[in-house]
Amino acid sequence: MSKLLTVLVHTYKSRLKTKAFIITTAISLLLVVGLTNMQTIMGYFEGDEQRTVAVLDKSGELYEPFAQQFAVTKSEDTKIVQTDQSEQELAASVQDGEYDGMLVLQMNEQNVPNATFKAETVSSSDWIGALERSLQQTKVVIATKKLGVDPAEVVKIYEPVQFEKVALKESAKTEEELNQARSVVYVLLFLIYFSVIFYGSMIATEVATEKSSRVMEILISSVSPVKQMFGKIFGIAFLGLTQFILIFLVAFISVKSAPESESGGSMNNFSDFIQLDQLPFSIIIYALVFFFLGFMLYATLLAMLGSLVNKVEEANQVITPVMLIIVIAFMIAMSGLGTPDATFVTVTSYIPFFTPMIMFLRAGMLNIPLWEVLLGITILIASIGLFAVIAAKVYRGGVLMYGSATSLKNLKKALALSKK
Numbered sequence: 001m002s003k004l005l006t007v008l009v010h011t012y013k014s015r016l017k018t019k020a021f022i023i024t025t026a027i028s029l030l031l032v033v034g035l036t037n038m039q040t041i042m043g044y045f046e047g048d049e050q051r052t053v054a055v056l057d058k059s060g061e062l063y064e065p066f067a068q069q070f071a072v073t074k075s076e077d078t079k080i081v082q083t084d085q086s087e088q089e090l091a092a093s094v095q096d097g098e099y100d101g102m103l104v105l106q107m108n109e110q111n112v113p114n115a116t117f118k119a120e121t122v123s124s125s126d127w128i129g130a131l132e133r134s135l136q137q138t139k140v141v142i143a144t145k146k147l148g149v150d151p152a153e154v155v156k157i158y159e160p161v162q163f164e165k166v167a168l169k170e171s172a173k174t175e176e177e178l179n180q181a182r183s184v185v186y187v188l189l190f191l192i193y194f195s196v197i198f199y200g201s202m203i204a205t206e207v208a209t210e211k212s213s214r215v216m217e218i219l220i221s222s223v224s225p226v227k228q229m230f231g232k233i234f235g236i237a238f239l240g241l242t243q244f245i246l247i248f249l250v251a252f253i254s255v256k257s258a259p260e261s262e263s264g265g266s267m268n269n270f271s272d273f274i275q276l277d278q279l280p281f282s283i284i285i286y287a288l289v290f291f292f293l294g295f296m297l298y299a300t301l302l303a304m305l306g307s308l309v310n311k312v313e314e315a316n317q318v319i320t321p322v323m324l325i326i327v328i329a330f331m332i333a334m335s336g337l338g339t340p341d342a343t344f345v346t347v348t349s350y351i352p353f354f355t356p357m358i359m360f361l362r363a364g365m366l367n368i369p370l371w372e373v374l375l376g377i378t379i380l381i382a383s384i385g386l387f388a389v390i391a392a393k394v395y396r397g398g399v400l401m402y403g404s405a406t407s408l409k410n411l412k413k414a415l416a417l418s419k420k
Contacts, residue, residue, distance in 0.1 A: 007231025008238070011206065015239050025243055029250050036254040050076075051100040051127055054083045054090055058106040062113055065141055066105060070134040078127045091118060103131060113139045181283065182337055185364040188287045189357055191244075192294055193330045196356075197323065199240045200298045204306030204315045206232055226392040229307075233299045240295075286363045286373070293380040294356025298322060300384060304391035325353050333357040340365035349376060352383035 015021055057063040063082050070080055080103070083090065090102040101119035108114050115135050117128060144150070305318045332354060336345040340362055349358035359376035362368055 004227040004231045004234075007228055008235040011232045011235025012238050015202070015206075015236065016242070021239070021243075025246060028243070028247055032247055032251045033254050036251060051078045053078060053080045053101045053103055053131065054085070054093065054099045055080050055103045055105060056083055056085065056087065056090060058104060059113075062105040062107070062138065066113075066134055066138045069137040069141070070130070072137070073130045073134055075127060075130040078130060080131075094119060101128075105135075113142065181364050184283055185361055186337060188283075188291075188364075189330065189333050189361065192287075192291050192357055192360070193326065195240055195244075195291070196295055196298045196326055199236050199295070200302045200326075201316070201319060201323070202239075203232055203236050203299050204302040204319050206236070206306070229300075229303050229392065230388075233296070233303055236299070237292075237295060283364050286360055289377065290356045290360040290363075290380075293377065293384065296384050297352065297356065297380060297387065298326065300387050300391045304387075304394045307394065329354045329357045333361050336361050337365070350379060352379055355380050 055063055055066070057066075067080060067082075085093065087102075087104060090099070090104075093099050094102050101117060104116045104118075106114060113135060115131075117131060119128075122128060301322050302319050305322065306315055308318055332345070332348055336342065336358065339345065345358060345362065348354045349362050351358075355376050359373065363373050
């Protein structure tokens, strides 16, 4: 046990001090701070800049209703001004920077409003879209007046209908609970996916690096290969835990300290997306359980495959099949967010390689019976035990293999060496 702990601590400390870990952690923390303060950062760069659009009304009757509709859009960073200049003069004024854009209003042959917008660039969609929506509403107002219909009545016609969803099954989640669960599961699925991809491949490259430097020959004389394998797996697991704790702490502090916007929210809109105070405790437990079991399942396989190669470059090739399985599991989980009760999702949740993500998806989104969750956990534990036995044997022989070892055919050779 002491030797296993020694390998664990050595793996953890050596990886913790690497430039790659420090740089990725720093970048992750900066991204978290940036995302949780996005509105403040964008406001800093944008400042109080206000765009001015000159409007040329060739019809002589469109500007007033258009201005009224534009006021309704509440586009505070854009203002419109009417002008009597010609199109050529306006275009020159835009190019000289006097205006940010020009809008020419006119009636077409069917007596329907249309417009032409000109600016230095038309890449920005927000403020140009506000002009387009205002013209569309102007068209509706003019058309309804010509038909003798009260515009207020038209507004009622286009109001969204009330459509309430009620689940008759007592244990079923409400629509609000489903939306909250969906957002939480969505984020946690990404965490599980990227963690397994990143830290799992790190285990494979760790083994390959030691073999390429011949350090493995020294290690196996003092520590058994099985203890080495599990020591590395747990060492990398604690490394990932350290990184996640740092990220979550910074994210929590950043969200709480983010300044409120004028609209009353903050990028606390993040807290609107995931309302932590309403987060069911069961989802947290399920996330931790399936995250740990999923990591152990894939980490065991990747450590086994990493022992078959001699170079870091070869590790990426041999672990590709496992990575593809993880990607497929993630894609199924993403598609299942909209239909978590689909038969296909239910069936795949009992397949060991898919269980960590799919069963967590079902447990988070649906009120499934506890026995189904426990069955999924049992399948995972049994699969981990089975793969651990196989991986231990392959690892024991694989770490002694040198030469060409980029094919999965070397599994048989590794098993043969483990018996000697």
